[in-house]
Amino acid sequence: MGRYVIRRLLQMIPVFFGATLLIFLMVNVMGDPIAGLCGQIQCDPATTAQLRAQYGLDQPLWQQYATYMGNVFQGDFGTAFNGQPVTELMAAAFPVTIRLTLVAICFEIVIGISLGVLTGLWRGRPIDTGVLLLTLVVISVPTFVTGLLLQLLLGVEWGIIKPAVSPGAPLDELIVPGLVLASVSLAYVTRLTRTSIAENARSDYVRTARAKGLPRHRVVTRHLLRNSLIPVVTFIGADVGALMGGAIVTERIFNIHGVGYQLYQGIVRQNTQTVVGFVTVLVLVFLLINLLVDLLYAVLDPRIRYA
Amino acid sequence: MRRATHVLKAAGGALAAVLAATALTGCGGGVSRGGSGPDGIVSSSWGDPQNPLEPANTNEVQGGKVLDMLFRGLKRYDPRTGAAQDMLAERIDTTDSITFHITVKDGWSFSNGEKVTARSFVDAWNYGAYLKNAQKNAYFFGYIDGYDQVHPAEGDPTATTLSGLTVTGDRTFTVRLSQKFSTWPDTLGYAAFAPLPRAFYDDHAAWLAKPVGNGPYAVDSYVRGSQMSLRRWDGYPGPDKPLNGGVDLRVYIDNNTAYTDLVAGNLDLVDDVPASQLRNVKKDLGDRYINTPAGIIQTLAFPYYDKRWNTPNGYKLRTGLSMAINRPSITSRIFRNTRTPAKDWTSPVLGTEGGFDDTLCGDSCVYDPARARQLVKEGGGIPGGTMKISYNADTGSHKEWVDAVCNSINNALGNDRACVGNPMGTFADFRNQVTQSKMSGPFRAGWQMDYPLIQNFLQPLYYTGASSNDGKWSNSTFDGLVDRANAESDTATAVRTFQQAERVVRDQMAAIPLWYQNGSAGYAPRISNVSLNPFSVPVYNEIKVA
Numbered sequence: 001m002g003r004y005v006i007r008r009l010l011q012m013i014p015v016f017f018g019a020t021l022l023i024f025l026m027v028n029v030m031g032d033p034i035a036g037l038c039g040q041i042q043c044d045p046a047t048t049a050q051l052r053a054q055y056g057l058d059q060p061l062w063q064q065y066a067t068y069m070g071n072v073f074q075g076d077f078g079t080a081f082n083g084q085p086v087t088e089l090m091a092a093a094f095p096v097t098i099r100l101t102l103v104a105i106c107f108e109i110v111i112g113i114s115l116g117v118l119t120g121l122w123r124g125r126p127i128d129t130g131v132l133l134l135t136l137v138v139i140s141v142p143t144f145v146t147g148l149l150l151q152l153l154l155g156v157e158w159g160i161i162k163p164a165v166s167p168g169a170p171l172d173e174l175i176v177p178g179l180v181l182a183s184v185s186l187a188y189v190t191r192l193t194r195t196s197i198a199e200n201a202r203s204d205y206v207r208t209a210r211a212k213g214l215p216r217h218r219v220v221t222r223h224l225l226r227n228s229l230i231p232v233v234t235f236i237g238a239d240v241g242a243l244m245g246g247a248i249v250t251e252r253i254f255n256i257h258g259v260g261y262q263l264y265q266g267i268v269r270q271n272t273q274t275v276v277g278f279v280t281v282l283v284l285v286f287l288l289i290n291l292l293v294d295l296l297y298a299v300l301d302p303r304i305r306y307a
Numbered sequence: 308m309r310r311a312t313h314v315l316k317a318a319g320g321a322l323a324a325v326l327a328a329t330a331l332t333g334c335g336g337g338v339s340r341g342g343s344g345p346d347g348i349v350s351s352s353w354g355d356p357q358n359p360l361e362p363a364n365t366n367e368v369q370g371g372k373v374l375d376m377l378f379r380g381l382k383r384y385d386p387r388t389g390a391a392q393d394m395l396a397e398r399i400d401t402t403d404s405i406t407f408h409i410t411v412k413d414g415w416s417f418s419n420g421e422k423v424t425a426r427s428f429v430d431a432w433n434y435g436a437y438l439k440n441a442q443k444n445a446y447f448f449g450y451i452d453g454y455d456q457v458h459p460a461e462g463d464p465t466a467t468t469l470s471g472l473t474v475t476g477d478r479t480f481t482v483r484l485s486q487k488f489s490t491w492p493d494t495l496g497y498a499a500f501a502p503l504p505r506a507f508y509d510d511h512a513a514w515l516a517k518p519v520g521n522g523p524y525a526v527d528s529y530v531r532g533s534q535m536s537l538r539r540w541d542g543y544p545g546p547d548k549p550l551n552g553g554v555d556l557r558v559y560i561d562n563n564t565a566y567t568d569l570v571a572g573n574l575d576l577v578d579d580v581p582a583s584q585l586r587n588v589k590k591d592l593g594d595r596y597i598n599t600p601a602g603i604i605q606t607l608a609f610p611y612y613d614k615r616w617n618t619p620n621g622y623k624l625r626t627g628l629s630m631a632i633n634r635p636s637i638t639s640r641i642f643r644n645t646r647t648p649a650k651d652w653t654s655p656v657l658g659t660e661g662g663f664d665d666t667l668c669g670d671s672c673v674y675d676p677a678r679a680r681q682l683v684k685e686g687g688g689i690p691g692g693t694m695k696i697s698y699n700a701d702t703g704s705h706k707e708w709v710d711a712v713c714n715s716i717n718n719a720l721g722n723d724r725a726c727v728g729n730p731m732g733t734f735a736d737f738r739n740q741v742t743q744s745k746m747s748g749p750f751r752a753g754w755q756m757d758y759p760l761i762q763n764f765l766q767p768l769y770y771t772g773a774s775s776n777d778g779k780w781s782n783s784t785f786d787g788l789v790d791r792a793n794a795e796s797d798t799a800t801a802v803r804t805f806q807q808a809e810r811v812v813r814d815q816m817a818a819i820p821l822w823y824q825n826g827s828a829g830y831a832p833r834i835s836n837v838s839l840n841p842f843s844v845p846v847y848n849e850i851k852v853a
Binding site: 032033037038039040041042043044045046047050051054081082083084088089092099137152155156158159162164167172214251252253254255257261262263264267268270 | 325355356357358359366367433438439441442443445446458459462515530531532533534557558559560561564565567568570571572573574602640701702733734735736737738739742743753754755774775
């Protein structure tokens with residue numbers, strides 16, 4: 001078990017280097033970021049050269065990458081074009097996005113799994129058909145439509161929420177954006193749980209458990225759910241990373257200054273330092289959560305063991 | 308298995324800790340809507356400034372907006388007429404249009420108590436011009452003698468200060484220019500010429516975190532990327548004292564959200580109504596919607612470095628294309644009249660006295676398909692049969708109007724393949740290809756004036772080798788007229804000479820003028836007396852809170 005974790009952690013190193021190098025190359029392919037810095041006027045050559053030296057853009061690419069990685073290991077992610085250290089941007093953006101993601105994940109777990117269990121146990125009943133139809137609608141409507149609609153109805157028409165989240169992004173203001181962010185995944189979680197439950201409900205061990213005379217809730221939570229959750233856990237695990245990196249639409253609609261916003265800003269301004277820094281951290285998050293998901297399997301199904 | 312459970316419990320604990328920590332840090336950010344009457348606080352939409360907020364380093368509207376509240380320079384442009392008026396300047400004298408003697412008014416100080424002296428200006432200008440400081444507006448000091456030494460086109464600077472600047476007393480200094488420039492004092496209203504306190508140099512990082520100026524407002528708090536709170540500075544001696552208690556500038560990622568927030572009553576002022584909302588704006592805001600001309604013109608520029616576009620008869624082709632564009636139809640349908648069809652190469656905000664002339668372009672800017680077809684043919688036709696109009700697709704609604712312009716050209720010429728749009732991913736990418744002279748056809752160009760002078764609409768854009776002459780157009784007659792105009796000591800004559808130069812631009816159709824851009828804003832019922840200045844920035848200090 002311990003060895004397994006260490007092996008997995010060691011595997012992350014090449015992935016980490018490969019990913020950062022790829023991002024680095026991709027951002028650099030986009031062209032010279034200094035061109036956009038001077039707005040409608042062309043920077044004079046001397047200033048351009050000065051700026052390029054200041055951001056280290058005058059060196060060959062491999063050297064830029066080496067310097068960058070060297071700095072990263074000292075905790076320095078470079079400077080954004082507005083003069084702010086990227087670490088400062090991260091310190092501002094990540095807590096906000098983590099909060100938003102956690103709200104979304106909570107919705108997925110609580111609503112998604114409950115609905116999944118409900119429909120899985122009552123297959124074919126009206127409630128099953130109803131929820132299935134609902135998930136179909138949620139999946140097929142794009143997030144920005146759901147987001148704008150909720151913003152308009154709850155924020156402008158009924159005045160229940162503020163249409164834009166305030167700069168500090170407190171938890172209570174993130175409930176609606178979190179629901180919007182979770183919506184599509186939530187529908188998938190419901191469907192996954194439903195299928196899994198429906199399948200396992202007919203299996204031998206559930207029948208045995210029932211035959212033993214165990215109370216129904218115990219059969220469901222201890223025996224049925226535990227086994228049925230493996231695909232769901234995999235999905236939610238992978239989703240954490242996707243939500244953090246992909247919150248840009250939701251963040252934009254509700255004016256949340258999180259990771260998606262900083263990444264968008266970085267890409268539009270071709271700010272290598274910002275983009276590479278944020279993506280690097282996101283890659284790490286992905287890797288760690290994947291590891292966590294793999295470890296969770298063993299908890300859910302003792303037959304899965306890691307040596 | 309047991310071990311695994313422990314690991315998971317630990318992970319769960321860590322997760323909970325993170326949640327708690329992030330929840331705690333989130334509590335400080337509540338937005339309060341302060342007071343009413345003369346101490347009321349106005350909340351306004353803002354965009355994240357691209358560059359650090361230094362006067363000589365800020366070249367876009369969002370940063371400029373703040374500098375306009377934080378700083379007052381020697382001159383200030385009248386919020387209504389755009390005319391340059393003395394602010395800190397007591398007098399600016401010259402006898403030869405080369406050496407200017409400047410006296411700074413007494414009784415002004417920065418909001419940290421430091422007095423504004425001649426040195427506050429001279430040091431700031433030297434800082435802005437010095438190459439090693441890499442200030443993006445350095446070229447504004449290019450007319451001052453000695454600029455070549457502190458900011459050489461290549462290599463290291465040989466001097467740290469401009470030789471043309473001399474402090475002659477506590478409140479007096481002299482500026483020597485490297486060429487005659489009679490209207491030079493009128494450029495001094497631009498933010499790059501603002502004075503700076505000693506704190507700027509002593510602790511630069513601290514100053515950037517919380518800028519200190521000499522304007523009507525002082526920074527109360529600044530969270531970069533999300534909000535800046537400005538409060539009225541009661542020690543401000545100027546004539547334009549704020550009629551409100553302060554302004555909260557809130558960064559919006561998307562101006563649609565800002566507009567929604569305004570309609571929902573959470574925001575007082577939006578200074579950029581998104582194009583998609585223009586349909587609803589009358590219904591939502593009634594007469595609380597402002598749509599006034601600004602000093603912005605949009606044009607189509609041509610790559611003169613490409614031989615196919617630089618033929619002797621090319622002016623006929625370009626004039627033909629200009630006549631193939633139905634400006635009134637596009638401005639009313641796509642822009643819902645937030646643009647005005649262009650009739651010259653300047654802007655209506657200059658006024659006729661300042662050089663605006665709505666008859667200058669004449670027939671060349673009027674839709675006339677038959678004449679357009681004929682001229683394009685005489686001009687040798689579109690090179691290659693198809694031209695691509697390049698634009699950046701990341702901001703603004705450029706795609707809509709470029710497609711409309713192409714449609715108009717295709718219809719007029721009776722050729723479906725005459726013109727297509729050529730989107731580019733980002734502004735940086737677009738600028739990159741423009742500055743590297745890689746355009747193969749016309750491309751979008753826009754010009755927002757730095758100061759309301761006809762000179763600013765012509766020289767940076769069409770003078771040989773000028774900073775924004777992206778198409779590399781070059782015409783010796785034009786250059787000669789601009790030189791002559793700059794040397795005129797009489798403003799009226801200078802303006803007339805500039806108009807002569809503008810006629811050269813017209814006859815050669817150096818760039819196709821499309822339309823003048825308006826500033827558009829919307830505001831909440833609780834504030835009044837809202838207006839936009841010629842730079843399409845709200846006149847914050849005049850806003851009253853009910």
